Amino acid sequence: MAVAEVVLIVAGTRAAYPVLLVWVPAVAGLAAAVTAFRGAAVRTGGDLRAFWRRVAVAMGFVLLAGISQAIDVLTLPWSGMPPIGTRTLCLYVVGTVLAITALLRLPDGGRTWRQLLTAVLDVAVVAVTGGIATSQYIGWFMNRFGVSESAWWLNIAMIAIAVAGAVVVVKIMTLRRSPIPRASLWWLAPIGLAGPLSTLLMTALRPWPHLNGSAAVLPFVGLFGALAAHAQHRRLAAGGGGSPWIAHPSAGRRGSAVPLVATGLISLLVAVVFLRTGHLSTVQVAGTTMLLLLVVARQAIALAENNSLLDTVARQAMQDELTGLFSRRYFTEAVASTTGPHTVVLIDLKEFRAINDGLGPAAGDALLTAYAERLTTLAGRHAVVARLGGDEFGLLLTAAPDTVDRLLTSGAEPLSAAGHELLVEVSIGVTDGDATDAADSYRRAELALREAMAGAGGQVVRYDATLERQLSRRATVAADLRRGLAAGEFHLLYQPIVNLPDGRLVGVESLVRWGDISPAGFIPVAEDTGLIVELGAWILDTACAQAAEWRHRHGPDALRSVAVNVSARQLLDPALPEIVAAALARHDLPARQLTIEITETAVFGGGRALASVTALSELGVNIALDDFGTGHSSLGLLRTCPVDAIKVDKSFVDGLGGSPQQEAIAIALTGIAETMGLRTVAEGVETAEQAQRLYELGYRQAQGFHFARPLPAEAIDEMLGAQQNRIAA
Structure with missing residues (x-):
């Protein structure tokens, strides 16, 4: 329909034909979009189905407006611009408002108060930008079409359509999680250009009364709507499910483009106006000032949000997600910064892999959590208790020297994990140190643990200098082995x-x-x-x-x-x-x-x-x-x-x-x-x-x-x- 409309417009500049001919692809294209939206609603569920139903209803009103405008062309008198009645304009406005409502009701996965305030400021930035652009647009429009009532109604309709497009863009920029594919939203965004573009085409096509700017853009409205529905169908075909929630972790970064783009566009507009007229209107000066203030406020809040996120990431990096214990990173830093006598204990759960494979990951996770609770209780509140990864744990002790003995004794008591009573045998590597060798304590404990794991059954190995010599000797033997094998x-x-x-x-x-x-x-x-x-x-x-x-x-x-x-x-x-x-x-x-x-x-x-x-x-x-x-x-x-x-x-x-x-x-x-x-x-x-x-x-x-x-x-x-x-x- 869009291609057919282009052909008709080009042909219409060379030869006259019935005025309703250009409206056939326009109406057919809108009908195709309504059908596509309804099809997307049928194949989805939940919030997703509600969204596609709402946009189908909104596009239905636009379809009625297109049909009404075709009737206006036949029945209303011409008065300097293509005829368009109040009924038609109302239908366009209602369809646009319904589309905006559907977009605003689309869930976005929840926000913090800073994220919510940032989104509000983004909307305000877009609103001010739109206001400045609208003031310039209205001046241009009045010069072209006068100040009649129908002209004002047309202005309102076109501005509403442009606002709908702006809402889509803002929504895309700020969504963090959404049940709708991002590609679908991007296909809907250009529809907002249909209103202003149709007005420009009305001016360009005035020499040919059988042509119409609205008819020229409406098939493209249908095209972009159908492509949006098609993106949804592709998501479903790829296994996205009936109402998939799609995470957009980079939405915050894309959202930061909203004030930058708005500021850039307004700066360009103001520069063009000043160069052409030599002055700026009160609306333009006040709007530009307000826009700059909003952008500064928005970026300040975004910076605070980023700092908060960095703090959260730092905390998560220091904590094991499964057990709630400290992480390897925190533990190694704590050991290296210890300022007094201390004991580092590294613990490996023997046969954990067999338990995890035999009883399932749920039982394995439950076992790790239960053992973490046991360690925390045994070590006391002054110890640093960490999960170092997999089935390995660490203790940094500054007191309670009998903790290791109690660990071995507790191994005779089963742990409850996912309905199973499990005995846990452990290998333990231990090293004692003071402030002068704190940075080396973790490595020494690892050597002791490796030696303990190499033995049969659960056992404790304390670090001493012989372990270093054994490690050095093994490294030498390994190098000689490789050479000896090559040398026969x-x-x-x-x-x-x-x-x-x-x-x-x-x-x-x-x-x-x-x-x-x-x-x-x-x-x-x-x-x-x-x-x-x-x-x-x-x-x-x-x-x-x-x-x-x-x-x-x-x-x-x-x-x-x-x-x-x-x-x-x-x-x-x-x-x-x-x-x-x-x-x-x-x-x-x-x-x-x-x-x-x-x-x-x-x-x-x-x-x-x-x-x-x-x-x-x-x-x-x-x-x-x-x-x-x-x-x-x-x-x-x-x-x-x-x-x-x-x-x-x-x-x-x-x-x-x-x-x-x-x-x-x-x-x-x-x-x-x-x-x-x-x-x-x-x-x-x-x-x-x-x-x-x-x-x-x-x-x-x-x-x-x-x-x-x-x-x-x-x-x-x-x-x-x-x-x-x-x-x-």
């Missing part, structure tokens, strides 16, 4: 696994060595740094290559299996099964001749680790549980984990030959394994008596210093050759 400094030894009672070699366990550094000195560091993944891949490849060489040299049945230890960190690597499969394929080694040894603790939690073990078992690789009987829930793992063998821990072997109670577990384990069809390997056999007793109890495989210490590959090669020679003889 690692090698493997192999400890024989033998049959009982004849001692025949049936397998070996591969053990990594690095210079004169004990595995206990570098394996934990490799785990902490993640280098264990790269080191473990090298061990797997090297062991498979050696097993393939023995297989080729001594036959496929000379050695039943080569075992490789895989750490908990390696089991969490999704690529582990692919790494094993690639090593087997690269060296043409059957999967059944590789045994992966894992610990019970590594797969106790299930998840990724258990999935890796299952994938390895599906490759055909043997799975052995190492140090069996010392980890978590051993018997349950025999049902859930695809195990082929269990390796009985040395601590049970040491008890053989003693009392029946000492031998009970070793006897029970071999019975369980036999029933479930699992192989058993006794570890740490150091004497002939232990080997004999194990055989009597039903054990058929063992390893330990009694048979052989870990040996280089060449020594195992010689043992296999000698064993083949005995068999041949």
